[in-house]
Amino acid sequence: MALDRKDLAILAELTTNARASHTELATKVGLSSTALARRQKTLEDDGYIQAYQAALDLAQFGLTTTVLVRIALESQSDEALKAFEAEVVKCPSVVRCFLMSGNDDYILIVLARDIQDFERIHRTELSRLPRVARVQSSFALRDVVNRAVPTVVFGEAKRQG
Amino acid sequence: MALDRKDLAILAELTTNARASHTELATKVGLSSTALARRQKTLEDDGYIQAYQAALDLAQFGLTTTVLVRIALESQSDEALKAFEAEVVKCPSVVRCFLMSGNDDYILIVLARDIQDFERIHRTELSRLPRVARVQSSFALRDVVNRAVPTVVFGEAKRQG
DNA sequence: CCAGAATGCGCGTCGGTGTGCCCAAGGAAA
DNA sequence: TTTCCTTGGGCACACCGACGCGCATTCTGG
Missing domain, CATH: 3.30.70.920 (Lrp/AsnC effector binding domain/regulation of amino acid metabolism (RAM) domain)
Structure with missing residues (x-):
């Protein structure tokens, strides 16, 4: 299965706001809430999203x-x-x-x-x-880069977009 | 500010299920939903919870x-x-x-x-x-341990509990 | 014994969520 | 070219649950 830019936009947004509602995500990605809900569920079912977790300081x-x-x-x-x-x-x-x-x-x-x-x-x-x-x-004297996901993931779109 | 065992239980649970509802968390921790909501908001406001983020596979x-x-x-x-x-x-x-x-x-x-x-x-x-x-x-030939949060965090309670 | 903090219960409001249905676009086959 | 079918999207609606408030209660520490 290939992901298009909207899928990547959903993942990128959920990487930041895991508690965002369907409607909230929909407006950011440029979809209706129902279309977004379908895609999000697909991403979860296909295992792209492993879990939603709180990041502690x-x-x-x-x-x-x-x-x-x-x-x-x-x-x-x-x-x-x-x-x-x-x-x-x-x-x-x-x-x-x-x-x-x-x-x-x-x-x-x-x-x-x-x-x-x-x-x-x-x-x-x-x-x-x-x-x-x-x-x-x-x-370690300092943390220069600390990412959960490499930015390269969000850069490659394979469906149209 | 010191955290008691219930606070740590909340954090531990949110580390796994960031989208858990107040009622859901409340039953797991052993609190009412309103008491839990207050504690969760305090944890967020005090910066213990930095963000809620989706973990990608x-x-x-x-x-x-x-x-x-x-x-x-x-x-x-x-x-x-x-x-x-x-x-x-x-x-x-x-x-x-x-x-x-x-x-x-x-x-x-x-x-x-x-x-x-x-x-x-x-x-x-x-x-x-x-x-x-x-x-x-x-x-790296294999990932032996991969934790976002060291387990030591959830082991130390400082209020009663 | 008292004051402050934290808890629990009940309630009403609000918003999200999920479903059904129709539409548009693209590809395949006749 | 036409027709059919599949895929993905949008709209509207209704249900359900979460959320946050107010108040009475308990517990703790001084």
């Missing part, structure tokens, strides 16, 4: 420090990977974890209140992960 | 390849940083960009359709960034 919770953690395991055996992954998903301060190609086995993104708090996280969460050979942490 | 758009790109600049001068950042925000395939401490100056997260597509992105987007001395790319 993590700074309000004191989580102002982002840390990238590179981890190498003692072994790349399937058993070691599974053991590590089973534990890393439980770490409450980890928001992302990639299994990587290259020298590092895993890269984590960790959110902390400050550097002292990261020391605590390192001690209570990261150092308890199994099969870890090496941990290397780098602090 | 990027795999549906063919974006199945995540690449971490480490970039070092020729110079760490303020002018070089500003020039780089002004351009990187325009890259349509970049979803995240951190200014880093340590050896690397910036770390980007790039979404591509596949490895060939990343080659195109490298050529048309990344190689055109100014003041870049070194680019090092690592492919």
Whole structure:
């Protein structure tokens, strides 16, 4: 299935205002509310829209420090990977974890209140992960780009429009 | 301001169902709809909830390849940083960009359709960034953890509850 | 014991939502 | 070229539910 510009406009708008009503979206996109409702439902049913979620301001919770953690395991055996992954998903301060190609086995993104708090996280969460050979942490000084969806998605229209 | 368990329950639920109605949320949290409406509005006004946004399934758009790109600049001068950042925000395939401490100056997260597509992105987007001395790319083989909000946020209650 | 805050209930209004029907455009087949 | 069929759009309507208000009540802290 291909999406036209109106579909992309709907998705772009819902990416910003997930609670927008049909009529509200309809006027912005340039459709009637019923036509828009059909398209929105199609987008949901076809899985383009996974969920509607509230975005929290993590700074309000004191989580102002982002840390990238590179981890190498003692072994790349399937058993070691599974053991590590089973534990890393439980770490409450980890928001992302990639299994990587290259020298590092895993890269984590960790959110902390400050550097002292990261020391605590390192001690209570990261150092308890199994099969870890090496941990290397780098602090993010600033967030330059932070998008949920790459803008390239909204740039490509395949139906007419 | 401190949040109690009901506030956290509201946030946790809205993180999953941003379109939930007051009554729906009220039953899940254990409040009346009016009490819930007041708390939700407070959470919004105080900035705990930044926005309500639709989460798109990027795999549906063919974006199945995540690449971490480490970039070092020729110079760490303020002018070089500003020039780089002004351009990187325009890259349509970049979803995240951190200014880093340590050896690397910036770390980007790039979404591509596949490895060939990343080659195109490298050529048309990344190689055109100014003041870049070194680019090092690592492919993510798998997404182990992908959370918008660390679970630690929902674990700490400060009012009664 | 008292004051303030938070809660719960009931109500009326308002708006969204979904349906049915008709219309326009485009493509295919005769 | 004509006709048919499919796809997507718009209009109108009615139903249903959410939303926000006012007031009585409870709970908490001083």
